[in-house]
Amino acid sequence: MDEVRDALDVAELQGLWAAAREAMSGSKPTFRLELPDDATRAAVGELYGRPMWGEGTRISVSKLDESLRNRFGVGLSQVIEALHGSVAVAEPAPETADELLPVLDEHGLAGASWAVPWLRWMRQYGRIAESELTGITHAAARVLTAMSLTEPPRSWTSRAALAGRTGFPHSLDDGTALSRVVLKAAALAQGIEPPGNERDRRALWERCGVAPDAVSSTVLTWALPVSGDDAWSAGVRTRTELGLPAHLTHLDLDVAPARLVADGTAIAVCEHPRVLEAAVRESLRHPVICLSGLPSTTARELLDRLSGDGAVLHVHADFDWPGIAAALTAQRHGATPWRMSGDDYRAALDRAAQDRTDLPNLIGSPVPTPWDPQLADLMSTTSRAIEEEQTLQPLLTDLRNGL
Known part of the structure; x- marks a missing residue:
């Protein structure tokens, strides 16, 4: 010891x-x-x-x-x-055998740390009739095996598609017994409190790789050089020719071709729609993806697919703590920070001082910047936020010249 x-x-x-x-x-x-x-x-x-x-x-x-x-x-x-030292510490309550464990074992879940506490909760608090326990445990297990319970999700599915695994398309709608017990298992697996309202339920679904639906979550794109010869790809290219961005949903990505872009395609990822709008208005055909804050489930799926195609993703965001969090999330999905160093932040501060631009106070808890630790230190020291719109010209120059 x-x-x-x-x-x-x-x-x-x-x-x-x-x-x-x-x-x-x-x-x-x-x-x-x-x-x-x-x-x-x-x-x-x-x-x-x-x-x-x-x-x-x-x-x-x-x-x-x-x-x-x-x-x-x-x-x-x-x-x-x-x-x-020698202290009186109560051991966790013994996890007694449960005849429902073989049901979970059929799905490879019986050994999970949350399995027995979950079964105990279902019996005591789940409001499930004894005659229905076996059936709902089978249904929940089919759903849970398709969710990212302990690791960050690498792929996404809609709640309706997940419900299809049970044979009933509305079985996971809010308020159903199945959705209640599945979310309880997910909360135990994640080590968090069960969700108590619609916002928390949505957040837990998304934390486990499930989009509450296939159409409400979108990602804004511009000039994606999709390489397919199918009707979907032609539609995206047509919007570019018309000078229009494309809002993509999970449903769009479900019907899109398996490969979206050619290997090595450079794609800019920004946080603020103003950057994408400026690229459209200046007819810059460099592809841009806008996160509009913390990346949506659709944005994360798109980043994963593009990264899997071999695209080279470059992410820029606001120099504030939510912006850093958005850049970190994009980085976990294959993007590399772009003009997001401590030197870039200092240069933006100097430009603001020269132009007499008022900068908002930096609020919230600091977020680490592992790609350049001095950036977080500088931001904490100066305590000033710089919105992406204030760094627009250097970004447009990069898009004009190619990343």
């Missing part, structure tokens, strides 16, 4: 052990953990197995226990005892 103690008895993890100890003493399945700084977020995220953002998160006791066993070969109660 000396090696375990050396690795885990660090200042950044003390809050985690204290909160976990309290949760286990009260037999609570999850607990709220404050994340006061980047060092704590990094240490907890590395141990827990997923990136940490913001000032707090919800931690699953069973998932934390599983992560510790996978990495160190010891459970959570052993770690807490090693770090705090």
Whole structure:
């Protein structure tokens, strides 16, 4: 245990052990953990197995226990005892056998850390009749195997298409028993509280790679050089010839050809529609994708598909914390930051000072910039936000000359 103690008895993890100890003493399945700084977020995220953002998160006791066993070969109660000495810590409630486990086993889910707590919840609080438990467990398992429960989604499906796996197209509509139990399983797998309103339900679906529908989420595009000879590709090219951008939905991407663009195609990704509009008005035929803030599910699917085609994606966003978060998300889907260095931020500040442009205050929690750590430091120090519209001319020059 000396090696375990050396690795885990660090200042950044003390809050985690204290909160976990309290949760286990009260037999609570999850607990709220404050994340006061980047060092704590990094240490907890590395141990827990997923990136940490913001000032707090919800931690699953069973998932934390599983992560510790996978990495160190010891459970959570052993770690807490090693770090705090001989203390009275209640073990997590024993996970008794359930006759529904074989149902989950048929779908490869019986070994998941959330499986037994979920089955226990369904029996106690799921409002499912005993005679319907086996059937709804089968249906939920068919849905859950198609969702990204523990890893960031790499592909997307609509909720209606997911419901089709059960044979009933409306089985996952809000308020149905199946949607309720599926979202409970997803929340347990993610280590978060179950959603309590429509916004939180939508966010959890999307977190697991499910778009609530196939048409409301869109991504704005301009001059995509689609290479197919089918009617869909011809329609996109026609809009470009007319000088019009194209709003693409999941439904568009469902019927689009498997390959969208040629290998090596350079594509600009921006956050603000003003950049795309300026490219259209100046008849710049360089392809542009606009995220309009944090990338939608459709935008993320499109970025993944283009990256898979071998396209070279370059992302630029506002120099504020939401903009940095949008750029980070695009980066995880294959894009490379473009004019987003500390030097670019400093140059934009100098231009604003020279032009006597008023800059808004930088608000919110800092977000790391791993492609150039000095950028986040500079932004925090100057505490000024720079909207993408204020960096428009250099961006248009790049589009005019080719990225």
